[in-house]
Amino acid sequence: MTEKSVTFRVNGEDRAVRTGADIPLLYALREELDLKGARFGCGDAACGACTVIVDGVAVTSCDLPVSAVAGKSIETVESLDTDPPHPLIDAAIDQQAAQCGYCLPGILMAAKALLEQNKQPDRADIIAALDGNLCRCGTHTRILRAIEQAAGMMAEAGE
Ligand code: FES
Ligand code: FES
Known part of the structure; x- marks a missing residue:
């Protein structure tokens, strides 16, 4: 070949x-x-x-x-590992968004793409952006809160 x-x-x-x-x-x-x-x-x-x-x-x-x-x-999700970390990382930790964490790299990248298009998404926007991302552990509410928190942190930082 x-x-x-x-x-x-x-x-x-x-x-x-x-x-x-x-x-x-x-x-x-x-x-x-x-x-x-x-x-x-x-x-x-x-x-x-x-x-x-x-x-x-x-x-x-x-x-x-x-x-x-x-x-x-x-x-890839490794791009969020900056100094300081991307707000999505801090917010995911604050909100204890991961249980096993297997879904999280994909979810964080879907969220990053959303926040680059829409800096102030409402909960319906976030749910729609994550429509293709499954979480078997059922931490959806914490994941949603984390993305909302990250959006707020980015707005405060003027990003
Ligand atoms: S591993 Fe790619 S969508 Fe499930
Ligand atoms: S935290 Fe386990 S699959 Fe989402």
Whole structure:
């Protein structure tokens, strides 16, 4: 099988993966680039655990061929690990939004994409943005509160 190189930006850095098959972006991130934040849940675009942001839009990465992101800009949950942390991280901790935490990387990226489009979402906006993200632990209320808190923190900081 002939290997091809696919290049794109991940969290602000140019990266390349060499692959013989057109593997899903999720596998390229986790296995080739060692970015383990995005999770494998269903593998069928049905749970949102693998959500990342591609050119500003939250998408599932388990069903997205890596060739489809050539030249694009990807953000993964690792991009929130800044100094100081992104408000979504602080708010998730404040609100104890995670139980097992498996869903949270995908949810935080869906929330980040929302907050970049809509700085003051109401609860209905947040629920709609998270429609594709499942949480088996049932921490939905705390997750919603965390996103509302993050929006407030960002507004206070003038972001
Ligand atoms: S693992 Fe991608 S949507 Fe479930
Ligand atoms: S906190 Fe466990 S799946 Fe959401």
